[in-house]
Amino acid sequence: MKNEYKVPVAALLRNLGSQQEVEMEVKAPSGIGDSFYGVRVGSPVHLKAVLSSMRSGIEAKGEISAVEEGKCSRCLKEVKRPVKVEFSAFMPFEREAGEASPMKCEVDEGGIYPLSGDFADFEGLIRDELALQLSMIRLCKPDCKGLCQKCGVDLNEAGCHSHEREPDPRFAKLAELKERMTK
Ligand SMILES: [Zn+2]
Ligand SMILES: [Zn+2]
Incomplete structure (x- = not known):
């Protein structure tokens, strides 16, 4: 079965220093928020990123757009609003068991999502970035x-x-x- 979160990056990996643009429209994975508030499973997620080939993997920088929804924590009205998250992540080559993990110094910020073969997998990244950025204040309007x-x-x-x-x-x-x- 085709995994819609996976992007082929073989050409990028062969050319150190090269870049590849990625743009995808996928369904939101599970685990973003809870039953009261979050990004609903299967709702549309848009991801746009620039991948850069580095010595020990790929650096990904870009933006994720989605819609968060749930109930206002004061008046319980339905809330639905667009969210946009900027991210920066590192996708190291897969390691053989026992090999050292990627050097921390190459990663300035963001999460680490190992490549799977010649593919960059964005599922975990989308889940983590959106879950992290969910509004802490879940109100229908600031002065509800x-x-x-x-x-x-x-x-x-x-x-x-x-x-x-x-x-x-x-x-x-x-x-x-x-x-x-x-x-
Ligand atoms: Zn009253
Ligand atoms: Zn409200």
């Missing part, structure tokens, strides 16, 4: 007012919302008592 803690109404839509005219039943008893005592 959330839901009323007494009646659950959406305070973004309720306008001037107050409960002064409909006192809590627990306070009604107190008010009654107070009235009797002051007579």
